[in-house]
Amino acid sequence: MIGTTISHYKILEKLGEGGMGVVYKAEDHALDRTVAIKFLPRVVAANSVEQERFIREAKAAAALNHPNISTVHAIETADDETFIVMEYIAGVELKERVRGAPLSIEGALDIATQIAQGLQAAHAKGIVHRDIKSSNIMLTRDDQVKVMDFGLAKVRGAEQVTQIGTTVGTAAYMSPEQARGDEVDHRTDIWSFGIVLYEMLTGSVPFRSDYEQAMTYSILNEEPRPLHEIRPEVPVELERVVNKSLAKDPAHRYQNADDLLRDLRHLTRSSGDRGTVTKGALPSRRRKRVMYGAIALGVLIAVVLAVELLQTGGSRESHTLAVLPFVNESGDPDAEYLSDGITESLIGHLSPIASLKVMARSTVFRFKGPEVDPRAVGRELNVASVLSGRIDQRRDRLIVGVELIDVASGTQIWGERYNRQMSDVFSIEEQISGTIADKLRLTLGVGERDRLSRRTTENTEAYQLYLKGRYYWNKRSMEGMKTALQYFEQAVARDSAYALAWTGIADCYVVGSGAYLQIPPHEADLKAKQAALKAISIDDNLAEAHTSLASVRTSDWDWQGAEREFQRALELNPGYVTAHQWYGELLYLTGRFDESVAEIKRALEIDPLSLIVNSVLGWSFLAARDAERAIAQSRRTLDMEPDFIDAIDCYAQALMLAGRPDEELFPVLIQRDTLIELVRSAEVPLVRDAYEQNGLRGYWGAKLDILSTRGEGQNIWPISLAECYAQLGEVQKAVDVVEELWKKRDSNLTYLPLWVPLDPIRSDTRFREIIRQMNFPQDVASASQRPQQQ
Secondary structure (H helix, E strand, O other): OOOOEEOOEEEEEEEEEEOOEEEEEEEEOOOOEEEEEEEOOHHHHOOHHHHHHHHHHHHHHHOOOOOOEOOEEEEEEEOOEEEEEEEOOOEEEHHHHHOOOOOOHHHHHHHHHHHHHHHHHHHHOOEEOOOOOHHHEEEEOOOOEEEOOOOOOEEOOOOOOOOOOOOOOOHHHOOHHHHHOOOOOOHHHHHHHHHHHHHHHHOOOOOOOOOHHHHHHHHHHOOOOOHHHHOOOOEHHHHHHHHHHOOOOHHHOOOOHHHHHHHHHHHHHHOOOOOOOOEOOOOHHHHHHHHHHHHHHHHHHHHHHHHHHHHHOOOOOOEEEEEOOOEEOOOOHHHHHHHHHHHHHHHHHHOOOOOEEEOOHHHHHHHOOOOOOHHHHHHHHOOOEEEEEEEEEEOOEEEEEEEEEEOOOOOEEEEEEEEEEHHHHHHHHHHHHHHHHHHOOOOOOOOHHHHHOOOOOOOHHHHHHHHHHHHHHOOOOHHHHHHHHHHHHHHHHHOOOOHHHHHHHHHHHHHHHHOOOOOOHHHHHHHHHHHHHHHHHHOOOOHHHHHHHHHHHHHOOOHHHHHHHHHHHHHHOOOOHHHHHHHHHHHHHOOOHHHHHHHHHHHHHHOOOOHHHHHHHHHHHHHOOOHHHHHHHHHHHHHHOOOOHHHHHHHHHHHHHHOOOHHHHHHHHHHHHHHOOOOOHHHHHHHHHHHHHHHHHHHHHHHHHHHHOOOOOOOOOOHHHHHHHHHOOOHHHHHHHHHHHHHOOOHHHHHHHHOHHHHHHOOOHHHHHHHHHOOOOHHHHHOOOOOOOO
8 A cells, every 4th residue: 555646645654553444644746735544444344334434434523623633634535445534643642642651730631621622622513522542632743632533423413323232432441331332422522531531640541451341341330540549649629520520420420521621721720829729638657748848848938938028129929810890780781881991990000019910801801791700710710819899870879899709718808888979980999909909918019009099080071981982992893993082082182181091092093003993004103103192291100101102113113112112111010911912012023032922921821811912922923933833822712712803814824834735724714804804795705716716826816806896995905915916926016015005104014024925025125125124123134035834
């Protein structure tokens, strides 16, 4: 077989063999890529039942599209051979990784979480794997999990092929119901997952025997050796997850992968939190030695920390807090801006405190709703305490109830109810912020106490208008942005010295470079700059104003000026996540990739569930030409929100950079185009037909034809024209578009050094001169023609 060619696949080497097929590495000459091919063994091919099961594998797996499941490209028949063409994964089987030695607890948790994510995706489509085992799980070079071999998959609603009373699967990983030959469902995969997790933690499977019958008896009648006896340092909660997965009665197991995944993620977040994860039992004599050693070590650490705190003036971060979205109990949906606004204001008051890490708005607002359990959210976010609140506005009265909860114990640290005039909203926020600092015994640095009570306006009406502006600004829609701008402008009309409202105006123009407001980028940049400078002239100590100005300077290609503003903003408010995020973008644009990743990860520490910050991390990898990490990070973001356009754009460009096949790339490109209306719904069939006839070249040509017919102001996004020309090989036309945008100082050109669709024109002299004229650092300008990473 090796060296032969079947259809357009040249067989290179044998990768493995199992009961359901032989797998080879092959070269796909049609698409110039390496693939894995699984052939049905001829002895099995003669059995129509086995052949049907083999074909079902292809259909089941082809229905799945998930980063933790191996991709099936096609099922084909040639030369009397039926075979599946799959993604070739360069890596190692989990079985080989575990062989002879257990994994670290952190490593096992990471891999287990990824396996559970893959099962969650499969089960959601009604697909049961039925053969989860360590040899069916591949680990890439970056330790990304790929669940392989859906050869035994059972699809909900499909005709039953395997008769009841027969066993299918691998004996050591079989669930009790599977071993008995009973009907199985998704919970059989959860059992097998538990076996794999036990194997990762101990180095061996829990049920072992030289004879399948004896192993089956053990699975049905015996309990595995407790984890804490084999490995005492395994956390009690992790042992509970394993035990629950291995409950012999399916009704006592995890009932779905969602619950399993939730517990794994909680363990991952809490594994570094002192005292949150309780260790397994130790033998009594050893336990005493450990206890005495721990006491001595604790005293030493306490002394060291005390000295450090004295030397640093108590600036060490010591507490974590989540301010949950306040619940609007007024019965008036129009008052939602007030509950959201007070939440955001409190986050803004508290985040500059150096000894306190406050979760950012976009993370906590994912838990918005009246039925949220504050303690459960606190555990999910791995914070020490949670503030929850409710507001009720009755004409000119404002009733605010708050509760500060200790997450570990569930006890109330503090609670209060305020019934004041609406004009007292400022003092309510100040009192809440000050009391939190006191109750949490925070060490406040120079000026931090004053900042807690600092007001940016005394005008209640202007403040309410500002909150309404932020409420609509956060919607990130065209209608929302226009409404936000109106409210911000009304706020400064009430109080022209309201610096925070001026930053709101700047941010309306900054985000999307005017696209949300449907104005040209150069006009948006000018208005943003004017508003940001106005805010700074009023209050030079406002981190938001310096961040807005830094973004304007970035769009103006003033890299050094932008960096100074970002550093000033972070000096004023180290907890301001937007400053960390935008500064991270500046760093990757100027070629400082490692610094960029570090800065964006600082933003993620504060705002771990932020879609945009997670997406920007992908762009940072893309800027460094690390295609695979950019793909993986984009997929993680899209797992959170499948239609998040920024991540889709990054994903598409990363796939292009990696040289992924047309059939993988086209769906992502067309999804991007339709979401931002570069291609309208009625135009999609035209583009799809062009693609089917002429591949991606047809796609780019059809899109160019569509964009070329659009009138003025019809959301063309001119850089898209340059993309089309570049991909079609029309270099001079592409450079003409870029040059015209450069003359207009279009801020979309800020991303030229990393924009993958423009790679075909990077060697052009005019293009390289434009890059140089944009004041990029010399090493970035000289590296504008970067090799693609394979």
